Amino acid sequence: MSYIIDIVLFNDFETLDAFGPVEILGKLPDIFKLKFISMEGSLVESSQKVRVETNLYKYEAGVERILIIPGGNGTRENIEDESFISFIKELHNRAKYTLSVCTGSALLAKAGILDNKKATTNKKAYKWVTEQGEKVLWVKEARWVRDENIYTSSGVSAGMDMTLGFIEDLFGKEKALETCQRIEYIWNEDSKYDPFSKLYE
Template identity: 50%
Template sequence: MHTITALVFDDFETLDLFGPVEMFGSLPEHYRIQFASMAGGVIHSKHGVAMQTTATAALAYETDIVLVPGGFGTRQLVYDLSFLQTLTILADQADWVLSVCTGSALLAKSGVLDGKQATSNKLAWQWVVSQSNQVDWVKQARWVVDGKFYTSSGVSAGMDMALGFIADRHGVDTAHQVAQHTEFRWQKIVILMTSTVLNP
């Protein structure tokens, strides 16, 4: 059983979070999900969805996988040293780190993506890449895998990435079963380091 810690903040993009959560939540035998924020309490998405979170300092389970959504809230958080430090600690301790949309800007600003390939939302591309020149940004990618880091493009791309992660851990057939269960049309092209790979 792997524990996913979704690190959320006010004005996160709703589907950035709940798209991957739907995919991982389809495999409860493999994944449990805890929702964290800096101070805990109620966090609101960009669309006004309210959700209860636990403070990062009081999580019930150790983090195996960090999931970082994007959204307008990231624009302020790139200047929040306390948040970036917490993100760095979680990322360093985790076996895998996944970001959706401008969540990769937070990872980049924290320094954990230095020397790594990554991608992000194409509509916010210039702002994202301006957060770090130490990242090898791959603009054409739907999602990118580099070591333990999975970064995806905007919004719905997070679901493609989540299925790609599931395929890497549990096989392509399992990922297809989740896609079928959720009636989602999986876009399977991934950039892996410097090569473009089409999953079977």
């Protein structure tokens, strides 16, 4: 089985939100083909001034797709953009799995994708994010949360732990640990361990 990974980028996205998962998934090129997309298919700049060339989304019949939504300061502007929220909803509906990092879950919540589902987000921005989806079953203490085919993570670096958890769910723990070894990363394997949930109370 192989998948196309659609990584949605927008101006002022958080660099590690996107490139943490990209580093991990990119170590499995026979399984995952990475595509950076945006609404305009143009050059996009992260909060850290990293510029990325993106493409327009291209539908391909019969191809399994995975959607990744990073967070960052840009989510606060895009949350008010109805066309962008509709874009996210359309991509989710075509994806087999949807993963969001940090405040990316605010965009999913605004689109109604997380209604009646468990989800988490960045704990420093927890109040703002949870206001975007009153029907979401927000989990305050969690490194990442899975509800059926949707994965949401806490802030920034938590996206890497979530992605490794995703690989474990699909291909087993040995594959996740093998990937950790290749990038010399110490994986926080417990999705419920979240010291940051208390830090900002």
